[in-house]
Amino acid sequence: xxxxxxxxxxxxxxxxxxxxxxxxxxxxxxxxxxxxxxxxxxxxxxxxxxxxxxxxxxxxxxxxxxxxxxxxxxxxxxxxxxxxxxxxxxxxxxxxxxxxxxxxxxxxxxxxxxxxxxxxxxxxxxxxxxxxxxxxxxxxxxxxxxxxxxxxxxxxxxxxxxxxxxxxxxxxxxxxxxxxxxxxxxxxxxxxxxxxxxxxxxxxxxxxxxxxxxxxxxxxxxxxxxxxxxxxxxxxxxxxxxxxxxxxxxxxxxxxxxxxxxxxxxxxxxxxxxxxxxxxxxxxxxxxxxxxxxxxxxxxxxxxxxxxxxxxxxxxx
DNA sequence: AAGACGAAAGTGGTTGA
DNA sequence: TCAACAACTTTCGTCTT
Numbered sequence: 322x323x324x325x326x327x328x329x330x331x332x333x334x335x336x337x338x339x340x341x342x343x344x345x346x347x348x349x350x351x352x353x354x355x356x357x358x359x360x361x362x363x364x365x366x367x368x369x370x371x372x373x374x375x376x377x378x379x380x381x382x383x384x385x386x387x388x389x390x391x392x393x394x395x396x397x398x399x400x401x402x403x404x405x406x407x408x409x410x411x412x413x414x415x416x417x418x419x420x421x422x423x424x425x426x427x428x429x430x431x432x433x434x435x436x437x438x439x440x441x442x443x444x445x446x447x448x449x450x451x452x453x454x455x456x457x458x459x460x461x462x463x464x465x466x467x468x469x470x471x472x473x474x475x476x477x478x479x480x481x482x483x484x485x486x487x488x489x490x491x492x493x494x495x496x497x498x499x500x501x502x503x504x505x506x507x508x509x510x511x512x513x514x515x516x517x518x519x520x521x522x523x524x525x526x527x528x529x530x531x532x533x534x535x536x537x538x539x540x541x542x543x544x545x546x547x548x549x550x551x552x553x554x555x556x557x558x559x560x561x562x563x564x565x566x567x568x569x570x571x572x573x574x575x576x577x578x579x580x581x582x583x584x585x586x587x588x589x590x591x592x593x594x595x596x597x598x599x600x601x602x603x604x605x606x607x608x609x610x611x612x613x614x615x616x617x618x619x620x621x622x623x624x625x626x627x628x629x630x631x632x633x634x635x636x637x638x
Numbered sequence: 639a640a641g642a643c644g645a646a647a648g649t650g651g652t653t654g655a
Numbered sequence: 656t657c658a659a660c661a662a663c664t665t666t667c668g669t670c671t672t
Contacts, residue, residue, distance in 0.1 A: 514650070574662065595641060606664055611643065 335359060392464040394443065435471065438481065442467060445485050445509075452508045453500055455493065462492035466523065475526055479519055483511050487519035491529060499534045501576055503604045536570060536579035537561055539603070543583055546602040549592055557586035560617070567620050573613065577605045581613030 334341050335354035342355040352362035413421060443464060450460040466488035470476060476484050486509040493500050506513035524531045537558060544554045561582045564570050570578045580603035587594045596607040603610075 517651090572661080577663075596643095597641075607642080608644085608665080609663060612663085615643095 335361065392461050392468065439468075439471065442471075442481055442485050445482060446489060449486065449489055449505065449508050453504060455489075455498065455500070459489075459492050459496050459498060462496060463489040466491050466527070466529075469527055470523055473526060475523060479522075480511070480515075482509055483515050483519045484523070485509070486511055486516045487523050490516060490520050491523060494531075494534055495529075497535075497538050499538050499575075501604050533571075534575045536575040536582065539576055539579040540583060543579060543599075543602050547583070547587075547594055547598060549583070549587055549594070550590065553583070553586045553590045553592055556590055557582045560586055560621070563621055564617055569616055569620060574605065574609070576603045577609040577613050579603060580605050581610050581617060584610055584614060585617060 335343060335357065337359045338354060338357040340354055340356040343361065344353050344355050345351075346353055351360050353360055411418065446460060446463055446467065449455075450457075450463070463485075467485055470484055470488060486505050490500070490502065490505050493505075502513040502517055506516055509516070521531075523529070540557050540561070541554055544557070557579075561570070561578070564578065564582065580599050583603075584594065584596060584599045587599075596610050600607045600610055
């Protein structure tokens with residue numbers, strides 16, 4: 322019987338005799354205490370590979386698992402294509418070639434319209450996510466939303482691109498990595514009100530809860546676009562927290578709140594940014610920043626900002 | 639001259655009758 | 656379906672630095 326003892330990283334102790342000498346018996350799938358013989362785990366699955374590789378060629382020959390499946394691929398990443406390219410087919414004996422050429426042709430023909438559509442849609446999605454610097458997790462989530470939309474025939478009557486864009490917008494919000502409608506509208510080349518409309522439609526039809534976005538989710542990204550320091554980010558989040566407690570953020574556009582909070586924080590830390598600069602990256606106007614700014618400073622006391630009257634006196638003099 | 643401020647009018651979307 | 660409404664934008668004149 323082959324007993325394999327894995328000592329590395331396993332700091333588990335036997336609850337019965339407190340011994341550290343545990344043993345994995347892979348032929349039985351059990352974790353056993355060497356001292357008292359207690360079985361601590363049963364039906365373990367051995368995830369290690371049972372073959373060894375001596376060079377990279379070996380690895381390729383013996384490996385049986387492929388890439389992980391992905392919803393962001395039209396075939397989920399699992400596909401068999403007859404005669405990839407053409408070279409494979411010409412490796413066959415001449416007699417067999419026509420047969421495989423025919424099979425190849427038919428494989429292309431039977432791929433249904435929805436499959437082709439999905440392929441195209443997911444290619445679009447890929448383009449959006451890479452242009453917006455979104456992580457693969459968000460792309461996956463968006464792909465799932467899109468698949469659900471297709472399954473429910475929600476694409477009918479609206480452009481495929483707008484549904485893809487709306488799926489992405491949904492996924493972004495669920496992931497706490499929101500992009501503004503403007504940003505998505507930009508890469509997708511679709512008016513933002515259409516994306517918004519489709520988004521609401523999808524959310525309702527698919528029963529996706531739509532929580533308003535948290536301004537905090539925007540802050541780090543805006544800050545980095547403005548070259549603001551981590552101190553300013555921390556400060557912004559503090560201010561935002563207080564603002565939330567004072568109910569100054571509800572009902573307001575989250576980007577506007579984020580922008581105003583950043584603007585104030587930047588002033589406090591001496592990394593001055595103009596309203597224009599902040600407004601530009603946040604996709605709001607200076608007026609909105611001013612309005613939020615006014616509301617915030619009215620209810621919150623910023624010592625540093627209140628010193629202004631002194632300066633005014635000095636200039637009058 | 640550039641930035642900040644504020645008033646006024648306009649826009650797109652939501653809500654409630 | 657329509658009107659009321661809040662948030663936001665656009666535009667513009669004025670003030671401050």
